[in-house]
Amino acid sequence: MDLVERGLAGERLAIARLLTQVENDTPAGQKALDRLFPHSGKAHLVGITGAPGTGKSSLANRLALALRAESGAKVAVLAVDPSSPFSGGALLGDRLRMKEAASDPDIFIRSMASRGTLGGLARTTAGAAQVLDAVGFGWILIETVGAGQSEVDVARLAHTVIVVDAPGLGDDIQAIKAGILEIADILVVNKADLEGAENTLRALRAMLEMAYPERHSDSGNKMERWQPILLSAVATTGEGIFDLTKAVRQHARYLQESGGWKHREAERLRREFELLVRDRLWEQWKERVGVKQLHKISEMIAQREISPQRALADWGDIPKNDEHD
Amino acid sequence: MDLVERGLAGERLAIARLLTQVENDTPAGQKALDRLFPHSGKAHLVGITGAPGTGKSSLANRLALALRAESGAKVAVLAVDPSSPFSGGALLGDRLRMKEAASDPDIFIRSMASRGTLGGLARTTAGAAQVLDAVGFGWILIETVGAGQSEVDVARLAHTVIVVDAPGLGDDIQAIKAGILEIADILVVNKADLEGAENTLRALRAMLEMAYPERHSDSGNKMERWQPILLSAVATTGEGIFDLTKAVRQHARYLQESGGWKHREAERLRREFELLVRDRLWEQWKERVGVKQLHKISEMIAQREISPQRALADWGDIPKNDEHD
Numbered sequence: 089m090d091l092v093e094r095g096l097a098g099e100r101l102a103i104a105r106l107l108t109q110v111e112n113d114t115p116a117g118q119k120a121l122d123r124l125f126p127h128s129g130k131a132h133l134v135g136i137t138g139a140p141g142t143g144k145s146s147l148a149n150r151l152a153l154a155l156r157a158e159s160g161a162k163v164a165v166l167a168v169d170p171s172s173p174f175s176g177g178a179l180l181g182d183r184l185r186m187k188e189a190a191s192d193p194d195i196f197i198r199s200m201a202s203r204g205t206l207g208g209l210a211r212t213t214a215g216a217a218q219v220l221d222a223v224g225f226g227w228i229l230i231e232t233v234g235a236g237q238s239e240v241d242v243a244r245l246a247h248t249v250i251v252v253d254a255p256g257l258g259d260d261i262q263a264i265k266a267g268i269l270e271i272a273d274i275l276v277v278n279k280a281d282l283e284g285a286e287n288t289l290r291a292l293r294a295m296l297e298m299a300y301p302e303r304h305s306d307s308g309n310k311m312e313r314w315q316p317i318l319l320s321a322v323a324t325t326g327e328g329i330f331d332l333t334k335a336v337r338q339h340a341r342y343l344q345e346s347g348g349w350k351h352r353e354a355e356r357l358r359r360e361f362e363l364l365v366r367d368r369l370w371e372q373w374k375e376r377v378g379v380k381q382l383h384k385i386s387e388m389i390a391q392r393e394i395s396p397q398r399a400l401a402d403w404g405d406i407p408k409n410d411e412h413d
Numbered sequence: 414m415d416l417v418e419r420g421l422a423g424e425r426l427a428i429a430r431l432l433t434q435v436e437n438d439t440p441a442g443q444k445a446l447d448r449l450f451p452h453s454g455k456a457h458l459v460g461i462t463g464a465p466g467t468g469k470s471s472l473a474n475r476l477a478l479a480l481r482a483e484s485g486a487k488v489a490v491l492a493v494d495p496s497s498p499f500s501g502g503a504l505l506g507d508r509l510r511m512k513e514a515a516s517d518p519d520i521f522i523r524s525m526a527s528r529g530t531l532g533g534l535a536r537t538t539a540g541a542a543q544v545l546d547a548v549g550f551g552w553i554l555i556e557t558v559g560a561g562q563s564e565v566d567v568a569r570l571a572h573t574v575i576v577v578d579a580p581g582l583g584d585d586i587q588a589i590k591a592g593i594l595e596i597a598d599i600l601v602v603n604k605a606d607l608e609g610a611e612n613t614l615r616a617l618r619a620m621l622e623m624a625y626p627e628r629h630s631d632s633g634n635k636m637e638r639w640q641p642i643l644l645s646a647v648a649t650t651g652e653g654i655f656d657l658t659k660a661v662r663q664h665a666r667y668l669q670e671s672g673g674w675k676h677r678e679a680e681r682l683r684r685e686f687e688l689l690v691r692d693r694l695w696e697q698w699k700e701r702v703g704v705k706q707l708h709k710i711s712e713m714i715a716q717r718e719i720s721p722q723r724a725l726a727d728w729g730d731i732p733k734n735d736e737h738d
Contacts (some may be wrong), residue, residue, distance in 0.1 A: 118722050125720030141466065354715035361714060361721045362695070368729045369694040370687070389686060390679035395450030396686045397443050404693045 092123050095223045100196070103223055107198055110215040121215050124222035129353065131221035132340050135246030136231045137271075142254040143278045146323035147332075148231045152195050154333040161226025164196040166216055168209060168232045196225065211363040214245050214356075244359060247352050248339045250274045250332075253292065255284035272316050274335045280320035280328065292318055314342055377403060417448050420548045425521070428548050432523055435540040446540055449547035454678065456546035457665050460571030461556045462596075467579040468603045471648035472657075473556040477520050479658040486551025489521040491541055493534060493557045521550065536688040539570050539681075569684065572677050573664045575599045575657075578617065580609035597641050599660045605645035605653065617643055639667055702728060 091109075094102035106124075109117030136148050148165055156163045200213050217228050230246055251272035275296070277288050300315050317335045321328030343349035374382060385403060388394050394402075416434075419427035431449075434442030461473050473490055481488045525538050538555060545553050555571055576597035600621070602613050625640050642660045646653030668674035699707060710728060713719050719727075 122720040122722040125722070126717055129717055139464065139466070141464070350715075354711065357714045357721060358711045361711065361724055364721055364725045365698060365729045366691060366695050368725055369698055370691050372730060373690060373694055386679065386683045386686065389682045390675070392451055392454055395447045396682060396689055397447040397450070399686055400689045400693055404690045405697060 092120050095120075095124070095219070096127060098224060103196065103219065104198075106219050106223075107216050110219055111200060111212050113212060117215070121218055124219055127222035128218050129221065131217070131225055131228050132248065133217055133221075133228045133230060133246040133356075134336060135244075135249040136229060136252060137249065138252030138254075142252040143323050144231055144252045147250075147252055147276065147278055147321065147329075148229050150323050150326055150329045151332060151336070152197075152227075152229055153192065154329050155227045155229075155336070156192060156195055158333055159226065159337075162194045162196070162224060163227045163229065164220040164225040165198070165229045165231060166213060166220075167197070167199045168213055168230065196220065210245065211360070211367065214360040214363065217245065218360075244271065245356055247343060247349060247356075248273050248336055250276060250336070252276050252278050253288060254279040255282045255288040273314060273339050274332070275316055275318045276328075276332060277318075277320040278323055281322050281325075285320060289318065289320060314339065314346075314348070373404075417445050420445075420449070420544070421452060423549060428521065428544065429523075431544050431548075432541050435544055436525060436537050438537060442540070446543055449544055452547035453543050454546065456542070456550055456553050457573065458542055458546075458553045458555060458571040458681075459661060460569075460574040461554055461577060462574065463577035463579075467577040468648050469556055469577045472575075472577055472601065472603055472646065472654075473554050475648050475651055475654045476657060476661070477522075477552075477554055478517065479654050480552045480661070481517060481520055483658055484551065484662075487519045487521070487549060488552040488554065489545040489550040490523070490554045490556060491538060491545075492522065492524045493538055493555065521545065535570065536685070536692065539685040539688070542570065569596065570681055572668060572674060572681075573598050573661055575601060575661070577601050577603050578613060579604040580607045580613040598639060598664050599657070600641055600643045601653075601657060602643075602645045603648050606647050606650075610645060614643065614645060639664065639671075639673070698729075 089097065091102050091105055095106045106120050109120055136144050138144050145167070152163045152165050198216065200209065200216060213230060217230065220228050249271050253275065254277065275292055277285055277292065279285065296316060296318060319328055319331050319335060321332060343352065385399050389396055389399055414422065416427050416430055420431045431445050434445055461469050463469050470492070477488045477490050480486070523541065525534065525541060542553050542555065574596050578600065579602065600617055602610055602617065604610065621641060621643060644653055644656050644660060646657060668677065710724050714721055714724055
């Protein structure tokens with residue numbers, strides 16, 4: 089049996105190797121993804137995002153255990169880290185903090201490291217999720233550190249997005265909240281045992297009421313758009329985790345019944361394809377223009393002989409002749 | 414006089430309009446950037462990044478005032494926000510918190526909003542910095558909210574990068590620290606009057622000592638690589654701001670003397686050009702393939718008839734015939 093077949097048979101080591109191929113973006117990895125693709129499309133992907141300090145990792149840990157226990161399906165966790173200059177990859181920290189879930193043989197945990205290319209992280213994470221989906225993980229949790237655009241991109245790869253908040257994270261967190269509220273299906277105030285948790289809950293509720301005024305209309309329409317669920321939790325003690333898994337399953341069911349699942353799945357795949365094409369185009373453009381010419385262009389820009397905009401007009405086009413026409 | 418000429422003459426309203434054109438990525442904005450480019454290349458760009466809750470905005474506010482006072486040069490602040498679904502753009506919060514600096518006519522403050530395209534924010538921020546540079550701002554502070562990959566991308570557009578930390582931000586912030594330590598020229602522990610500040614300083618110092626062991630060798634080589642400066646500050650009271658401006662000016666001088674400035678400037682412009690080309694290639698590819706065909710491809714992928722990898726192989730290439738050859 090080759091690696092793909094062994095992966096499909098559920099062999100852990102093979103799965104780990106497939107993930108490494110995908111993460112390193114090797115031709116073998118691309119080929120494996122192509123072969124695994126027909127087996128995918130069954131997993132439910134859950135994105136977990138929010139600012140640092142909110143305790144996302146602990147929450148992901150607990151959620152993995154609870155989903156595993158309740159549904160009987162296998163659970164995978166993808167922890168998406170900024171790359172560390174020290175470890176040359178993802179930090180050990182997340183794995184340590186997840187040791188509880190890691191001791192369960194039906195829970196698979198993997199840290200993804202950014203390789204520094206634009207959009208590269210979202211693309212390799214999508215590939216990793218596809219591998220795990222194909223080899224039979226029913227739930228795939230994608231945990232992102234931070235709350236910037238690239239984290240939002242990663243979260244958009246999921247079917248259900250959990251945004252985690254916590255009390256006492258200061259002032260400028262408000263900006264983050266507004267930015268990612270848009271993508272939240274479930275909002276969790278973690279560390280709810282800390283002072284100020286009530287205020288945080290109240291502030292989020294107020295924002296939700298502004299964003300979803302129809303929540304308060306008595307339309308009685310059951311197929312109306314999803315209203316984000318607001319919860320509180322204490323991941324370290326497990327408080328609120330039952331409600332969280334319930335909310336995740338409720339959202340999954342909602343997506344199935346409303347047809348939203350298919351829509352999100354299609355959008356997810358469309359984005360994945362876009363990421364693939366964008367990187368490929370750039371690589372091919374570089375090859376076409378040539379290292380020497382690219383160096384010359386960069387030099388002229390650095391000398392301010394031409395602007396980046398002019399250089400774009402002169403060299404940035406896809407050639408007009410199209411052999412596909 | 415047209416808009417570009419009025420901007421070059423220092424007219425505030427014209428500058429604001431130019432920035433809007435660039436932010437909205439209009440053809441007029443691209444043309445303006447091309448015309449402004451020869452006037453640029455004099456400003457020193459300072460990136461300020463770090464996790465939410467560290468008080469970056471207050472620090473940027475203080476730094477803007479101090480640089481203005483000490484150097485006599487005009488100072489601009491670009492606050493890079495995740496887009497808000499409510500305001501349709503950047504939040505008012507940053508501007509409010511910056512009101513002190515905003516009342517100085519020689520300090521220009523602008524919030525940049527992400528338009529949601531991959532890499533789009535870094536690109537429009539680079540454009541905005543180019544406008545401000547060309548119209549005579551000597552210092553341009555680029556403040557990013559968050560610490561994810563896209564924020565790091567934005568920070569890399571700067572000559573000097575300040576990473577802000579604060580005590581008591583919890584556990585998973587450690588992962589962030591390691592990830593952005595790599596790009597820090599200056600590290601500031603803000604809120605140094607809070608409990609735990611000493612621990613945060615100690616932890617950062619230990620990380621720096623690991624990353625820069627040569628700091629402890631007595632090589633006596635003055636042109637050795639830059640050793641990040643570690644500082645503490647209390648932005649709300651202004652404590653430590655003098656040391657911070659000193660460090661920023663010291664780094665700027667170091668870059669000039671070591672030739673590093675030219676190197677960073679070239680790298681900055683190379684990245685800006687890459688962002689431009691990537692977006693252009695994608696736009697042109699979409700046009701070439703056509704909306705209908707793209708829809709068909711997406712449909713086939715969604716139906717799992719072909720994998721994204723196969724679709725990439727079939728449609729993702731730049732056509733072989735190259736009219737530039």
